[in-house]
Amino acid sequence: MLLTALALACSSCGSGEPVETSKDRLTQRLYAWVNNGRIAYGHQDDLVYGHAWKVEDWEADPLDRSDIKDVAGRYPMLMGFDLGGIELADSCNLDGVPFGLMRKAAQLHAQRGGVVTFSWHPRNPLTGGDAWDISSDQVVKSILPGGEKAAEFNLWLRRAADFIDSIGPDVPIIFRPWHENLGSWFWWGGRLCSAQEYQELYRHTWLYFNKERGLTNLYWCYSPNGNCGPEAYMSRYPGDEFVDILGVDTYEYVGPDGLEEAGVRYSQEIREQLTYLTALSHEHQKLMCLSETGLEGIPDFHWWTERLYPAIKDFSIAYVLTWRNAWDKPGHFYGPWKGFEGASDFKAFSELEDIFFLDE
Ligand code: BMA
Numbered sequence: 428m429l430l431t432a433l434a435l436a437c438s439s440c441g442s443g444e445p446v447e448t449s450k451d452r453l454t455q456r457l458y459a460w461v462n463n464g465r466i467a468y469g470h471q472d473d474l475v476y477g478h479a480w481k482v483e484d485w486e487a488d489p490l491d492r493s494d495i496k497d498v499a500g501r502y503p504m505l506m507g508f509d510l511g512g513i514e515l516a517d518s519c520n521l522d523g524v525p526f527g528l529m530r531k532a533a534q535l536h537a538q539r540g541g542v543v544t545f546s547w548h549p550r551n552p553l554t555g556g557d558a559w560d561i562s563s564d565q566v567v568k569s570i571l572p573g574g575e576k577a578a579e580f581n582l583w584l585r586r587a588a589d590f591i592d593s594i595g596p597d598v599p600i601i602f603r604p605w606h607e608n609l610g611s612w613f614w615w616g617g618r619l620c621s622a623q624e625y626q627e628l629y630r631h632t633w634l635y636f637n638k639e640r641g642l643t644n645l646y647w648c649y650s651p652n653g654n655c656g657p658e659a660y661m662s663r664y665p666g667d668e669f670v671d672i673l674g675v676d677t678y679e680y681v682g683p684d685g686l687e688e689a690g691v692r693y694s695q696e697i698r699e700q701l702t703y704l705t706a707l708s709h710e711h712q713k714l715m716c717l718s719e720t721g722l723e724g725i726p727d728f729h730w731w732t733e734r735l736y737p738a739i740k741d742f743s744i745a746y747v748l749t750w751r752n753a754w755d756k757p758g759h760f761y762g763p764w765k766g767f768e769g770a771s772d773f774k775a776f777s778e779l780e781d782i783f784f785l786d787e
Contacts, residue, residue: 448596448599448643448644449596449597449598449599449643449644450599450643450644450645450646452599453542453599453601453646454646454671456542457646457672457714457745458714460745460746460783461714461743461744461745464743464781465781465782465783466739466740466744466745466746466747466781466782466783467503467504467505467542467745467746467747467782467783467784468495468503468504468505468746468747468748468749468777468782468783468784469503469504469505469506469507469542469544469746469747469748469749470493470494470495470503470505470506470507470748470749470751470752470761470762471507471508471509471719471748471749471750471751471761472507472508472509472522472524472751472752473493473494473495473502473503473506473507473752473762474490474492474493474502474506474532474535474536475490475508475524475528475529475532476523476524476752476753476754477492477493477494477497477752477754477762477764478494478752478753478754478757478760478764478767479754479757479764480492480754481523481754481755482528485525485527485528485531486527486531490531490532490535494752494760494762494763494764494765495762495763495784497764497765498763498764498765498767498770498773498774498777499773499774499777499784500777501777501784501785501786502536502539502541502784502785503541503784503785504541504542504746504783504784504785505541505542505543505544505601505746505748506532506533506536506541506542506543506544507543507544507545507546507748507751508520508524508529508532508533508543508544508545508546509521509522509524509545509546509547509548510545510546510547510548510549510587510590511547511548511549511550511558512526512550513526513547513549513586513587513590514549514550514552514583514586514587515550515583515586516586521548521557521558522751522753523754523755526590530590530593530594533594533598533600534594534595534598537597537598537599539785540785540786541785542599542601542746543598543599543600543601544600544601544602544603544648544718544748545591545600545601545602545603546603546604546606546719547587547604547605548613549583549587551563551566551614552566552569552570552576552579552580552583553565553566553569553570553576553614554566558613558614559612559613559614560614561611561612561613561614561616561618561619563614563619564618564619564620566614566615566619566620567614567615567619567620567624567625567627567628568620568624570628571624571627571628571631572631581635584632584635584636587636588635588636588640588642591636591642591644591645592640592642595644596642596643596644597644598644599644599645599646600644600645600646601646601648601672602636602645602646602647602648603647603648603649603650603674603718604629604632605625605628605629605632606650606651606652606674606676606718606719607650607651607652607676608625608651608652608663609651609652609655609659609660609662609663610652615628622662622663625663625665626663626664626665626666629649629663629665629669630665630666630669633647633665633669646671646672647669647670647671647672648670648671648672648673648674648716648718649664649665649670649672649673649674650674650675650676650718650719651663651675651676652675652676652677653675653676653677653696653697653700654677654696654700656703657703657706657707660675660703660704660707661707667711667712667713670711670713671713671714672713672714672715672716672745673704673707673708673711673713673714673715673716674715674716674717674718674719675700675701675704675715675717675718676718676719676720677693677696677697677700677717677719677720678693678719678720678721678722678723678750679692679693679720679721679722679730679734681722681726686726686727689722690727690730690733690734693722693734693738694734694735694737694738695738697717697720697735697738697739698738698741698742701715701717701738701739701742701744702742704742705742705743708743714745715742715743715744715745716744716745716746716747716748717739717744717746717747717748718748719748719749719750720735720747720748720749720750720761721749721750721761721762722734722761723758723759723760723761724758724759724760725760725761725763725767725769727769728768728769728772729769729772730769730772731772731773731775731776732772732775732776732779733772735747735776736776736779736782740781749761749762750762752764
């Protein structure tokens with residue numbers, strides 16, 4: 428019953444003419460990208476800091492610096508931000524980004540013609556630890572309706588929704604809460620809750636944001652970690668009504684067998700994952716994306732053109748997003764920066780016909 432009612436709900440309200448929302452416009456754009464066979468490039472936190480720099484006086488700053496722009500001459504089309512910390516009304520997120528700056532950057536990026544995506548690494552509501560605190564497998568249960576932390580968690584949702592609301596309905600946001608849900612490194616991960624509890628958590632979040640708060644600008648991304656196969660991928664899927672785009676988070680890790688083997692393995696894994704994601708995207712009538720990827724520190728100076736690009740080029744993904752360039756950890760970067768030895772390969776990647784950036 429509930430699902431039918433939700434499926435019938437659309438962006439039109441009341442009996443009047445359907446209102447075109449920013450989400451509707453985003454949907455059209457994403458489909459146009461895919462239909463034109465082009466993949467947008469995205470980078471996490473790109474406007475708010477980069478390798479060895481960060482925005483200081485954010486109210487005065489024009490926010491025109493970007494590690495990606497420094498190398499490719501253009502901003503990424505997708506800009507990722509993380510809400511971790513909003514749940515406790517912190518002034519900065521878990522990586523030191525003031526929420527005021529995040530709001531300004533999201534609004535500005537949208538004004539420039541770009542697309543914004545939000546992830547969320549909230550603290551552990553039961554233990555008080557961080558998102559990676561997996562000391563209890565009772566956390567999800569405790570925050571669902573009837574649980575001992577349900578009221579507190581609802582306050583967390585309220586704070587996150589307040590922040591999104593403050594950005595404004597005209598900025599569409601690809602929102603991907605409860606990501607990497609098959610691994611067991613976050614408190615909402617595979618061994619930390621049942622599939623049913625996970626699905627309830629996702630749907631509870633969706634219902635609160637979309638229905639109770641009436642946020643019309645969220646484009647919901649389901650983004651498990653990869654390397655799992657289609658059955659595992661779908662095992663915690665909350666349902667077609669709650670998801671707009673199928674994502675997957677997969678990184679390259681260098682093991683004892685070295686960089687070359689890691690690169691070969693990575694490209695192969697990405698292709699396998701995007702193959703089953705393609706089938707699922709047809710079956711469920713959803714777009715798909717590589718919601719997070721990268722190789723930390725990019726020791727392979729041909730990674731972009733020889734590992735990432737060959738792995739994604741034959742698939743209809745709307746975008747690929749590489750993770751952040753930390754301002755305070757010199758080796759923790761997933762995008763190039765000016766002066767980085769491997770930057771020319773990124774420049775070559777940025778000039779490929781089917782990869783695109785933000786042209787202002
Ligand atoms: C991780 C790392 C952390 C960071 C977190 C949330 O992958 O980059 O340093 O705090 O993402 O952005």
